[in-house]
Amino acid sequence: MIGKTQSILFVAMVSGVLSLFAGGIAQADQNRAGNPHLVEVFTTSASPITRNAYLSWASSGVIDLHIYELDGIQRIEARLSKGLTADPEQSKRDVLQRFQQMHEEDRARMQLAAMGLAKAMQYGIDRYPAIVFGGEVAIYGVTDIGEALHRYQEWREGRKR
Numbered sequence: 001m002i003g004k005t006q007s008i009l010f011v012a013m014v015s016g017v018l019s020l021f022a023g024g025i026a027q028a029d030q031n032r033a034g035n036p037h038l039v040e041v042f043t044t045s046a047s048p049i050t051r052n053a054y055l056s057w058a059s060s061g062v063i064d065l066h067i068y069e070l071d072g073i074q075r076i077e078a079r080l081s082k083g084l085t086a087d088p089e090q091s092k093r094d095v096l097q098r099f100q101q102m103h104e105e106d107r108a109r110m111q112l113a114a115m116g117l118a119k120a121m122q123y124g125i126d127r128y129p130a131i132v133f134g135g136e137v138a139i140y141g142v143t144d145i146g147e148a149l150h151r152y153q154e155w156r157e158g159r160k161r
Contacts, residue, residue: 036134036152038064041145042120043129044071050144065145068116070128072109076102 041049049067080098084091119125123132131139131148137155139148 038134039145040119040132041067041129042070042116042125042132043067043143045069045075047129047143049129068119069113070116070120072113076106076110
C-alpha cells in the first residue's frame with residue numbers, strides 16, 4: 001500500500017510530466033502554424049512598434065516577446081546630464097546623485113537597452129527596426145509585428161516548397 005505522502009508525490013510528478021508534455025504539444029502546434037516561440041524586436045523611440053494584429057496571435061501565451069529600445073541608454077543619459085554646470089567636478093557629483101536617485105523603471109530600461117544592444121550584435125543586426133523570429137530570421141524596416149509575422153510565414157512557406 002502506498003502512503004499518503006508517496007501518493008501526493010506521485011500525483012505531483014505525473015502532473016509535472018503532463019504539463020511539460022502539453023507545453024511541448026502547444027509549442028509544436030505553434031511551430032507547425034509557422035509561428036516562432038521567440039520574437040525579439042529591435043527599435044528606437046523614433047520607430048514605435050505596432051502590436052494590434054499581434055495581440056490575437058500572442059494571446060496563446062506560447063509566444064515570448066522581447067522589445068528592445070536600442071536608444072534607451074542614450075535617452076536616460078541625456079536626462080541625467082541635462083543642465084549640468086561647466087565645472088567637471090560639480091557635474092560629476094550631480095550626475096552621480098541623479099543616477100543614485102533614478103527610478104527602478106529607468107534602471108530596468110537601461111538594462112533592457114544594454115541587453116538589446118548585445119543581442120543585436122550577436123545576431124548581426126545592422127539597422128533598425130528589425131524583428132527577429134526564433135533567433136534565426138530578421139525582418140527589417142517593419143514596425144508592425146503582425147505584418148512582420150505575415151512576412152516571416154510567407155518566407156517560411158516559400159522555403160518548404
